[in-house]
Amino acid sequence: xxxxxxxxxxxxxxxxxxxxxxxxxxxxxxxxxxxxxxxxxxxxxxxxxxxxxxxxxxxxxxxxxxxxxxxxxxxxxxxxxxxxxxxxxxxxxxxxxxxxxxxxxxxxxxxxxxxxxxxxxxxxxxxxxxxxxxxxxxxxxxxxxxxxxxxxxxxxxxxxxxxxxxxxxxxxxxxxxxxxxxxxxxxxxxxxxxxxxxxxxxxxxxxxxxxxxxxxxxxxxxxxxxxxxxxxxxxxxxxxxxxxxxxxxxxxxxxxxxxxxxxxxxxxxxxxxxxxxxxxxxxxxxxxxxxxxxxxxxxxxxxxxxxxxxxxxxxxxxxxxxxxxxxxxxxxxxxxxxxxx
Amino acid sequence: xxxxxxxxxxxxxxxxxxxxxxxxxxxxxxxxxxxxxxxxxxxxxxxxxxxxxxxxxxxxxxxxxxxxxxxxxxxxxxxxxxxxxxxxxxxxxxxxxxxxxxxxxxxxxxxxxxxxxxxxxxxxxxxxxxxxxxxxxxxxxxxxxxxxxxxxxxxxxxxxxxxxxxxxxxxxxxxxxxxxxxxxxxxxxxxxxxxxxxxxxxxxxxxxxxxxxxxxxxxxxxxxxxxxxxxxxxxxxxxxxxxxxxxxxxxxxxxxxxxxxxxxxxxxxxxxxxxxxxxxxxxxxxxxxxxxxxxxxxxxxxxxxxxxxxxxxxxxxxxxxxxxxxxxxxxxx
Ligand SMILES: [Zn+2]
Numbered sequence: 001x002x003x004x005x006x007x008x009x010x011x012x013x014x015x016x017x018x019x020x021x022x023x024x025x026x027x028x029x030x031x032x033x034x035x036x037x038x039x040x041x042x043x044x045x046x047x048x049x050x051x052x053x054x055x056x057x058x059x060x061x062x063x064x065x066x067x068x069x070x071x072x073x074x075x076x077x078x079x080x081x082x083x084x085x086x087x088x089x090x091x092x093x094x095x096x097x098x099x100x101x102x103x104x105x106x107x108x109x110x111x112x113x114x115x116x117x118x119x120x121x122x123x124x125x126x127x128x129x130x131x132x133x134x135x136x137x138x139x140x141x142x143x144x145x146x147x148x149x150x151x152x153x154x155x156x157x158x159x160x161x162x163x164x165x166x167x168x169x170x171x172x173x174x175x176x177x178x179x180x181x182x183x184x185x186x187x188x189x190x191x192x193x194x195x196x197x198x199x200x201x202x203x204x205x206x207x208x209x210x211x212x213x214x215x216x217x218x219x220x221x222x223x224x225x226x227x228x229x230x231x232x233x234x235x236x237x238x239x240x241x242x243x244x245x246x247x248x249x250x251x252x253x254x255x256x257x258x259x260x261x262x263x264x265x266x267x268x269x270x271x272x273x274x275x276x277x278x279x280x281x282x283x284x285x286x287x288x289x290x291x292x293x294x295x296x297x298x299x300x301x302x303x304x305x306x307x308x309x310x311x312x313x314x315x316x317x318x319x320x321x322x323x324x325x326x327x328x329x330x331x332x333x334x335x336x337x338x339x340x341x
Numbered sequence: 342x343x344x345x346x347x348x349x350x351x352x353x354x355x356x357x358x359x360x361x362x363x364x365x366x367x368x369x370x371x372x373x374x375x376x377x378x379x380x381x382x383x384x385x386x387x388x389x390x391x392x393x394x395x396x397x398x399x400x401x402x403x404x405x406x407x408x409x410x411x412x413x414x415x416x417x418x419x420x421x422x423x424x425x426x427x428x429x430x431x432x433x434x435x436x437x438x439x440x441x442x443x444x445x446x447x448x449x450x451x452x453x454x455x456x457x458x459x460x461x462x463x464x465x466x467x468x469x470x471x472x473x474x475x476x477x478x479x480x481x482x483x484x485x486x487x488x489x490x491x492x493x494x495x496x497x498x499x500x501x502x503x504x505x506x507x508x509x510x511x512x513x514x515x516x517x518x519x520x521x522x523x524x525x526x527x528x529x530x531x532x533x534x535x536x537x538x539x540x541x542x543x544x545x546x547x548x549x550x551x552x553x554x555x556x557x558x559x560x561x562x563x564x565x566x567x568x569x570x571x572x573x574x575x576x577x578x579x580x581x582x583x584x585x586x587x588x589x590x591x592x593x594x595x596x597x598x599x600x601x602x603x604x605x606x607x608x609x610x611x612x613x614x615x616x617x618x619x620x621x622x623x624x625x626x627x628x629x630x631x632x633x634x635x636x637x638x639x640x641x642x643x644x645x646x647x648x649x650x651x652x653x654x655x656x657x658x659x660x661x662x663x664x665x666x667x668x669x670x671x672x673x674x
Contacts, residue, residue: 069668075607076598080583098668129663136660158551158573160583163597164609165663167551167573171531171559175659178535198573200524201512201552206532220524220552221514225578229514239519249522 020044022215036256045213045256047193050102050119053152057260058106058115065104067137072099072130076163084161087123095122099130100155103138105145109264111273114142117152118199125155127199128162132169135203136176139187143179148186148267153204156222157197170202177203186270188263191218191241191250209266210250212241213259218250354411354591357400361619364393397619404568407591409600410576412568413547414510417622419629420547421448421463421506427629429454432461435492441521444485446477446513447557449492452504454633457640460496462489462557463506466547479548480513483526486556490530493537502540502640505557510575512553527556534559535656540643544614544632545569546621549599561655562639563609565601566628567616571609572599609662 018027025041032039036056037046048056054063071092074085092098100122106115116138118125125131135151142149158166180187189207191200193216201220204210212218219226219239227234237243244250254262268275368389375382404412412418425432425448434450437443445465452461464481467473489505496503512523534541543560549571565571574582576594581587598604601613614635617624643651 070665071668071671072665073671075663076596076603078596078598080593080596099665130665132663133665160574160579160597162573162663163599163607164571164573164604165607167555167571168609168659168662170528170552170555171659172662174528174531175535175656178532179656181532182536198552201527201556202531203528205522205525205528219519220512220527221519226514226516226519230516234516238516247520247522249525 021046038256043214043255045193045215047120047154048256049121050097050100050117050154053117053192054102054104054106054115056256057117057150057152057263058108059110062107063104063115064106065102066141067103067134068098070098070130070133072128072162074161075129075165076161078161078163080161087161091123095119097122099128099134100125101131101134103134103141105141105147108150108260108267109275111264111267111271111275112145112147113263113267114138114145114147114149115152116149118154120154123159125153125199126157126159126166127155127169128159128166129169131155131159132166132172135169135173139173139176139180139185139203142187143183143185146185148188148270149180149207150188150190150263150267151203151207152190152192153195153199154192155195155197155199157199167198170198173203174206177206181208186267188266188270190254190259190263192216194218196220196222208270209252211252211254211259211262212244212250214241214253214255216241218244354407355415357404357408361393361397361400364389364396368393394618397623401568401619405591406570406594406597406600407576409568410548410570410590410594412620412622413570415620415622417625418547419621419625420468420508421465422468423625424463424506424546424629424632425452425461427626428633429461435495436488438484438487438491440487441484444477444482444488445475446479446481446509447485447489449488451501455637457502457637459502459504459640460492460499461504461506462492463546464509464554464557466508477513479509480511481509481553481556482513482515482518483521483523486512486523486526486530489557490526490533493530493534493541497537497539500539502542502644503537504636504640505541505543505560507543507545507549507554507558507571508547509550509553510548511550512556524552527552530556531559535652535659538648538652540640540646540651541655542636542639542643544636545571545610546632550575559655559659560611561643561651561658562611564612564614564632564635564639565604565610566614566621566632567601568620569601570594570599571601571604572597607663 016029018029018032020027020039020041022044023042025039027040037048072088078084097119100119101116102119103116106113116135139149177187187207188209189204191204191212193213195204195218200218217239218241223234223239241253245253265275368386371382371386429452431453432450448465449462452459464479465476466479467476493503512527541560543558543563545565547569551573554571576590577587579593579597580589604610605613614631617627621628
């Protein structure tokens, strides 16, 4: 349920070049940012800061932030190497954010929705009283306005510094979702790298639709905890988005550059609104075969097509390799589909 | 008490029990001596017993958070199986999640306790080494949580309240558990418990280990035994992450405010159920009796409520846990 094990390695170096976490390629920072932090070489999806996520997802100028003045209190007087109250103040100062959750109303390709985005930059996106409250408020706003709610998660789990108060945010967010469901509302969860612990074990896993970005680490326990518990090395690609898809745990894997279009389409299905296939979307054939590499395996056509590496069965060294394969498969397939048509 | 046992208590964080155990041993010796020699030692024994009571009260009145964690984990503390044996007049165990398997880390079944009938769902830790292994030390897999949910829905159809006993170090972190959706199983239970139209009573009887506890813990009434704990993460896990050392578990336990009193103070549980002097393991029968009497009261209260009202109260309680403040208020304080 803890978040800090992820907090070190994702820090972006400040220089001109960035080394890919996954394939080690040196990426020119400006190009990397223009590609929304997706590695040009291997397709690895880096963690995206919350504000960037919103910019990338919603129609320009449509986002109206809500509940942005909510802040946490150090109710436990929690002190590890620094008092939590000081840590909060310093993080607020540094990130210019009040906590790890940004929510508001917006439109996506014209479709109104409520969007909530976890911000990993704020204490690892950890869920405490503010995050839990804002997620619940986002869900309730969606219920009141009769629009779908989209929740992007990116979090190591509950915020330990708030003790069992943070644990109960799991119950709080599910309580809100339960009401939404009873009222006939609709929710979409998008799990991005990383989504673990109390976030995965609450709202993020029980929305109506579960999407994930390629290669995202998604799980209940962190991989290190599991490895220590079972005293064994973990299988390749374990707990990656492709692994979850393989195991039947999520509906779809959606690449970052296709997310906006996909969300618009899914919202339209949920609300009954018409949608047009924007030029930002790949062609329908390409999408069936390509937007995630695994779908082709479902039908007999896929079985005779090029073999798709199992996310859990790859023979490469780095666990992140699963994402590269899924991505490159995704890139290859549309071309093949296009040839057929 | 053997020396072997005393060494054990040092190792497992129960060092504070040592003087009490020594005194208990002394009293036993005196009683044996009195019996074998026919000497009248009743005065001495009474005096020692009085001293033991005072000292036990003092020790148990001043337990640190870490010490309480170890009392909550005590091998002789009454477990779900003890409650089933002692507290219930009848129990019909119902197995399996109808999907994958029968997780022995969670026991479920139909229960009768006096005039009350309910669906009992409880973490099971096991008593013997073999049992403990079979129950995976109370660490459930997704099929355990799915079994619990399936039985809760069954209870709803049978118009029976649900009673859950929480006693787990946490949900199991393993490959199979992840493959079968541990997080989703817990999340689904939490979500569905808000929708359940029958009363739910949850009691933390030992360890309330994080999501694995909450997965059967969305109760209309949530009680916790005096020396039980409920935490977002184990003290060891928290220490490893924030202090970079598992040995700082006592500090982490303190910081996490995981004891019953703190939980009550923050409105995260509804009531603390007192334990007999010296902890539940000194008097399992007394402990079980205390739990039983709370259960009876709560079941009476809750079964009187219409289900919509019940669900609305349940929603409001958890919806209101840990409300943040507005930035302006913080600046003003
Ligand atoms: Zn790369």
